[in-house]
Amino acid sequence: MRPRPETRRRAAPGQLLRATLTERWVHRSFGLLMGVCIATAAILYIGPLSIAVGRRSTVEWVHVISGAALPLPILIGLASRAFRADLRRLNRFSPVDWEWLRSKNRRSGRLPVGKFNAGQKLNASFVTGATLVMLGTGLIMRFANAWPVRWRTGATFVHDWIAYAIGIVIIGHLFFATRDPEARQGMRTGAVPEAWARREHRGWAEEQVAAEAADDASPPG
Amino acid sequence: MSDGAPVGRRVLLGMVGLGALGVVFGPSLQDAEQRLLAPVQNHDPTGLSGLVPDGGGFRFYSVTASVPNRTVEDYRLTIGGLVDHPATLRIADLAAMRQTTLVRDFQCVTGWRVPKVHWSGVALADLLDAVGVKPSAKAVQFSSFDGAYTESLSLAQARRRDILVATGMLGQPVTHDHGGPVRLYVAPMYGYKSCKWLGGITLAGQVTPGFWEDQGYDVDAWVGRSNGRDDATTS
CATH class of the missing domain: 3.90.420.10 (Oxidoreductase, molybdopterin-binding domain)
Known part of the structure; x- marks a missing residue:
């Protein structure tokens, strides 16, 4: 039988398992590193903050180190089967996702949304793409002498604009999180209330309930 | 399972492609942007124009923890x-x-x-x-x-x-x-x-x-003739 990592641990009654310990660790580490990147970027970039904090070399060093480390949580997470399965879910757009994007009442529970809705999928791919672009342009700026001057200027230009885009997307991400305590509980404890899952991710909730029932029917072995 | 088009991968690759184009054409875009914004930069009481990325204006590279304030009276x-x-x-x-x-x-x-x-x-x-x-x-x-x-x-x-x-x-x-x-x-x-x-x-x-x-920066720092740069001269 095909292993089902998400159902090996049992959730409390009325709860569904949504994120494994590894996945939550990946989310937290990535978030922490991104937070350090943003804070140090603000100090390097915003005049009054640059003046107030000073210490430009130290701040730059922290920014470069935390930026270079950004891919590490993802790469380590790839060792986890559950994480890889979720990456696949984030990558693929089903017909429901297109409908979700067009829908005016997408949160009504009408659509059988999968484990991630289309907005979460776009957020994940945008942040991944943006991180790669920031790494590439950051590399050009860090080792400035290895490239033509025009590349250096171009890399600075791209790095600065994408930084703004990332900032806006992350503000949106945090805004949605503040309005969704159950989703936050999922990232904190790994489990979410089944009622919430049926409302926000009906397709996934049904799939998950069926999987747990199948697990109950056949003893592990 | 959630099959369907690999939209995530396309978004990701699209962004990497755009990023590469931006590195190549960024200098021209930046020149155009700065020509547009330059007239307001030096006389912008709100300071808001400084928030536009690469929009021009001075940037501040302070290298120490803090700089003491010297007034007109105590300056020497x-x-x-x-x-x-x-x-x-x-x-x-x-x-x-x-x-x-x-x-x-x-x-x-x-x-x-x-x-x-x-x-x-x-x-x-x-x-x-x-x-x-x-x-x-x-x-x-x-x-x-x-x-x-x-x-x-x-x-x-x-x-x-x-x-x-x-x-x-x-x-x-x-x-x-x-x-x-x-x-x-x-x-x-x-x-x-x-x-x-x-x-x-x-x-x-x-x-x-x-x-x-x-x-690593050049000691003789002539604009346009040092540090591997070819900017127009300033004086």
Whole structure:
């Protein structure tokens, strides 16, 4: 039988398992590193903050180190089967996702949304793409002498604009999180209330309930 | 399972492609953007134009933890080393000397440029004449009262008329953030030569690489002819 990592641990009654310990660790580490990147970027970039904090070399060093480390949580997470399965879910757009994007009442529970809705999928791919672009342009700026001057200027230009885009997307991400305590509980404890899952991710909730029932029917072995 | 088009991968690859295009065409885009924004930059009381990425305007690269505030009253500029008459000057002493004004672009070695900045103060050459340079002097060293920053020029460079010990900038006294009350302004060279928060001038036997020059930037920092850059000259 095909292993089902998400159902090996049992959730409390009325709860569904949504994120494994590894996945939550990946989310937290990535978030922490991104937070350090943003804070140090603000100090390097915003005049009054640059003046107030000073210490430009130290701040730059922290920014470069935390930026270079950004891919590490993802790469380590790839060792986890559950994480890889979720990456696949984030990558693929089903017909429901297109409908979700067009829908005016997408949160009504009408659509059988999968484990991630289309907005979460776009957020994940945008942040991944943006991180790669920031790494590439950051590399050009860090080792400035290895490239033509025009590349250096171009890399600075791209790095600065994408930084703004990332900032806006992350503000949106945090805004949605503040309005969704159950989703936050999922990232904190790994489990979410089944009622919430049926409302926000009906397709996934049904799939998950069926999987747990199948697990109950056949003893592990 | 959630099958369907791999939209995530497409978004990701699309962004990487756009990023690469941006690196190649970014310099032209940035020039266009700065031409558009330059007229408002120097006279923007809200400071909001500074929030546009690469929109132009000054950026602030402070290298120490904090820079002490010096007012017009407690500011002192000490001039020493290989001179006939070592001096300690107040703002009033500088104001009493022959004043020179310049309108020049300010070009940073990292790429940004602020067009047509108005500068005023005492030409360094006049200051050197006033204290009398000994024949053994070959270079002028500058130190910042931030406690860390240093710069220097050869004596021949320092005698140019387009190098100021600046007390005015953009039509007002140099503000603290811009390196006030007194800063150096070396018009023909990249911005890092224009030592902010100028505290001391020392005549010496040789040029000593300054703060950024220790980290690899050129000592002779002519705009357009150093640091591998080809910017239009500023003076």
